[in-house]
Amino acid sequence: MPMYIVLLGPPGAGKGTQAEIVSETMGLVHVSSGDIFRENLKQQTELGKMAQGYMNRGELVPDDVTIAMIRERLSRADCVKGALLDGFPRTPAQADALAGMLATLNSQVNSVPYISVPAEVLIERLSGRWTCRAEGHVYHEKYNPSKIAGKCDVDGSELYQRDDDKPATVENRIRVYMNQTSPLIEYYRQKGLLGEIDGMQPIEDVTADLMAAIGKGK
Numbered sequence: 001m002p003m004y005i006v007l008l009g010p011p012g013a014g015k016g017t018q019a020e021i022v023s024e025t026m027g028l029v030h031v032s033s034g035d036i037f038r039e040n041l042k043q044q045t046e047l048g049k050m051a052q053g054y055m056n057r058g059e060l061v062p063d064d065v066t067i068a069m070i071r072e073r074l075s076r077a078d079c080v081k082g083a084l085l086d087g088f089p090r091t092p093a094q095a096d097a098l099a100g101m102l103a104t105l106n107s108q109v110n111s112v113p114y115i116s117v118p119a120e121v122l123i124e125r126l127s128g129r130w131t132c133r134a135e136g137h138v139y140h141e142k143y144n145p146s147k148i149a150g151k152c153d154v155d156g157s158e159l160y161q162r163d164d165d166k167p168a169t170v171e172n173r174i175r176v177y178m179n180q181t182s183p184l185i186e187y188y189r190q191k192g193l194l195g196e197i198d199g200m201q202p203i204e205d206v207t208a209d210l211m212a213a214i215g216k217g218k
C-alpha cells in the first residue's frame with residue numbers, strides 16, 4: 001500500500017529539514033510545494049511568474065493553481081509508493097482536494113505529524129536559514145551550519161538566503177499560517193491522524209519522534 005504523510009507546522013518549524021532525512025530513511029519521495037514553486041520561478045515558467053507576487057508578499061498562491069500543481073506531481077511514476085508532503089495542504093480546501101485525489105487512487109493520508117514551534121522562535125529560525133540553490137537543502141547559521149560556509153554539504157552548490165525569509169515577509173507568512181493553515185490541526189486531529197511533535201528539540205530528537213508518529217499512523 002502506498003503511504004502518504006503530511007508534514008504540518010508553521011514556516012520555520014523544521015518540515016523541510018525533517019523531510020530530507022525521513023524521505024531518505026523511508027524511501028519516500030519528498031514533495032515540497034514551496035520547492036516546486038521556486039523551481040518554476042527559477043525556470044521562469046508561466047506557473048512561476050504567476051506565483052512570484054504571492055510568494056514575495058508571503059501570501060498563499062491560489063488554491064486552484066496549487067492543487068493542480070500537486071495533482072500533477074503526485075501522478076508521476078516516482079510517487080507510486082506514496083509521498084512525504086511538505087507545505088501542502090495549507091488550507092482546508094487543499095486538504096479536501098488531497099483526500100479526493102488519493103481516494104481516486106484507493107488511498108488516503110496515513111499520518112500527519114505536526115511539528116509545533118512557538119511563533120517567537122520562527123523569525124530567528126528563518127532569518128538564519130540558508131538554502132541550497134541546486135536542490136533546496138536547508139541549513140541554519142547557528143543551529144545546523146554547513147561544513148564549509150556558503151556551500152551545501154550534499155552537492156557543493158551555493159547557499160543563499162530566501163527573499164521571503166526577511167523579517168517583514170516572515171511576519172506575514174506567520175499571520176497567513178495562523179489564519180489559513182492552522183485550522184488543519186483540528187481538521188486532521190478529528191480524523192485521528194495528527195501526531196504532535198515538539199519541534200524545539202534538537203534535529204535528531206525531532207526525527208525520532210517523527211518516525212514514532214508515522215509508525216502509529218493508519
Ligand code: ADP
Pocket residue numbers: 009010011012013014015016017018125126128129130138139140141143144199200201202203206
Ligand atoms: P520549514 O520547512 O518548516 O519552513 P526548515 O526545515 O527550513 O523549516 O527549518 C527552518 C530553519 O530552522 C532552518 O534554518 C533549519 O536549519 C532550522 N532548524 C530546523 N529544525 C531545527 C531544530 N530542531 N532546531 C533548531 N533549528 C532547526
Ligand code: AMP
Pocket residue numbers: 011033034035037054055056058059060061062066086087088089090094164173
Ligand atoms: P515554503 O517553501 O513552504 O515556505 O513556501 C514558500 C511560498 O510558496 C509560500 O509562502 C507560498 O507563497 C507558496 N506556497 C507553498 N506551498 C503552498 C501551498 N500549499 N498553497 C499556497 N501557496 C503555497
